[in-house]
Amino acid sequence: xxxxxxxxxxxxxxxxxxxxxxxxxxxxxxxxxxxxxxxxxxxxxxxxxxxxxxxxxxxxxxxxxxxxxxxxxxxxxxxxxxxxxxxxxxxxxxxxxxxxxxxxxxxxxxxxxxxxxxxxxxxxxxxxxxxxxxxxxxxxxxxxxxxxxx
Ligand code: ZN
Numbered sequence: 001x002x003x004x005x006x007x008x009x010x011x012x013x014x015x016x017x018x019x020x021x022x023x024x025x026x027x028x029x030x031x032x033x034x035x036x037x038x039x040x041x042x043x044x045x046x047x048x049x050x051x052x053x054x055x056x057x058x059x060x061x062x063x064x065x066x067x068x069x070x071x072x073x074x075x076x077x078x079x080x081x082x083x084x085x086x087x088x089x090x091x092x093x094x095x096x097x098x099x100x101x102x103x104x105x106x107x108x109x110x111x112x113x114x115x116x117x118x119x120x121x122x123x124x125x126x127x128x129x130x131x132x133x134x135x136x137x138x139x140x141x142x143x144x145x146x147x148x149x150x
Pocket of ligand 1: 036039040041063064065066067127128
C-alpha cells in the first residue's frame with residue numbers, strides 16, 4: 001500500500017470513529033432518508049437552507065465505515081456552500097467513484113473527496129460511498145415547513 005492510499009485509509013477510519021456533524025439539526029427545512037440494502041447502511045441527512053445556501057447540515061445513521069465517513073466528510077464540505085455547488089460536487093464525486101479504476105483522478109478538483117476513489121476497484125462499495133450524497137440530493141428536493149425543535 002502506498003503512502004497516499006494509507007493516508008486516505010486513515011482519513012476514512014478517523015471520520016468513521018469521530019463523525020463530524022453527527023446528530024439532528026434543531027432548525028431543518030430539508031431532510032431525507034437514505035438506505036443501501038446491499039450493505040445495510042442507513043443515513044438521514046438534515047439541512048437548513050436559506051437563500052440557496054446550505055447554512056447547516058448534519059447526519060445520523062448507522063452503517064459501514066465507508067458510508068459513515070462519506071457522510072461525515074460530505075457535511076464538512078457542504079456547510080456554507082450554494083445549492084448549485086453542492087450539486088456540482090455530487091456530480092464530480094459520482095463521476096470519480098464510478099470511473100474506470102485505471103483512469104486518472106482529478107485530485108485537485110475533488111479535494112477531500114479523493115479519499116473515496118479507492119472504491120472504484122470495489123463496485124459493491126460504490127453505493128456505500130455515494131449513499132450520503134444521493135440522500136443529500138433527495139433532501140434538496142424535499143422542502144418542508146421550517147421545523148424548529150424545542
Ligand atoms: Zn456500506
